[in-house]
Amino acid sequence: DRRVLAVDELTKFFPIRKGLWRRHSAVVRAVDRVNLHVDKGETLALVGESGSGKTTLGRMIVRAIEPTSGRVKLRGDDEDWLDLTAAEGDQLRAARRNFHMIFQDPYSSLDPRMTVQDIVLEPLIHNHLARGAVARKRVLETLELVGLSSQHLHRYPHAFSGGQRQRIGIARSLVCDPKLIVCDEAVSALDVSIQAQILNLLKDLQARLGISYLFIAHDLAVVEHIAHRVAVMYVGQLVEQAPTDELFSRPRHPYTEALLSAAPIPEPNRHRERIVLRGEVASPSAPPSGCYFHPRCPYAIDRCRVEAPVWREISPAHHVACHRADELTLTSGWTDPEPH
């Protein structure tokens, strides 16, 4: 068992007021009974449109927000599982060094009044892991790991480009030697060529350090080259999860098929038709009956309107929640027309 993170039935409901005079209370089902795991040295991509709940899920995993129910478990250095959702005080602080989050906009997540040295140093001090010369040495080593050097130590974030700022953010998340990093749209704001550099850096760090990533993204094209497995979210629920190659060549959920058809393909020799979905993403405060995807699904049948599909393993390591997954042959424009 190589798991470092296990998420069981994780759920977040936000209470809201709606309607005329905001008289009616309702709940937003931001994340609804999600199960997933990440292995040591593995990247699991979590993909979905905005509003799918993927960021809320990532924030619950790093305990930036509390779940309504369910559990997040992290395997510690002693190989024992720690229930993060129940951890408090010293236990939580000790666990925090093991997971970190990198955000989309490294500029707003880096304090503009702090030097690079202090930005990267802070988690070490905060987690009581090192001080003084030992801490400064660790900061320099970490900056070198991400392609920066001692000449950057005393500069401020505004002096850096977007890609370099993301390197500083990565150094800050690495400095405590974590087991898992949650990357929330970590390359979405960057130019394509810089994106590739940062993705390569993340892969290189994984190979060297055995680190695991939960890689949150809305863009399937970005995750194809970094993820070992992909989980697809729709209105707070997982609808499909599979090894990356399999998901891209043989999707089993109509929503995944549509997402694949909409993603830009870098190679011109790949052909596929774009599937345009009807309507808007369902509202998590008033989700449809049955399968949440049914108002937009080109394959919906009567059963889909009344009965919620069950999450099941359709082939080894491939999970899906769709009534028609066995009978549909979905197309993936991601398969090369000429086999090589």
Ligand code: SF4
């Ligand atoms: Fe479409 Fe029905 Fe499958 Fe939902 S259960 S994805 S509506 S075919």
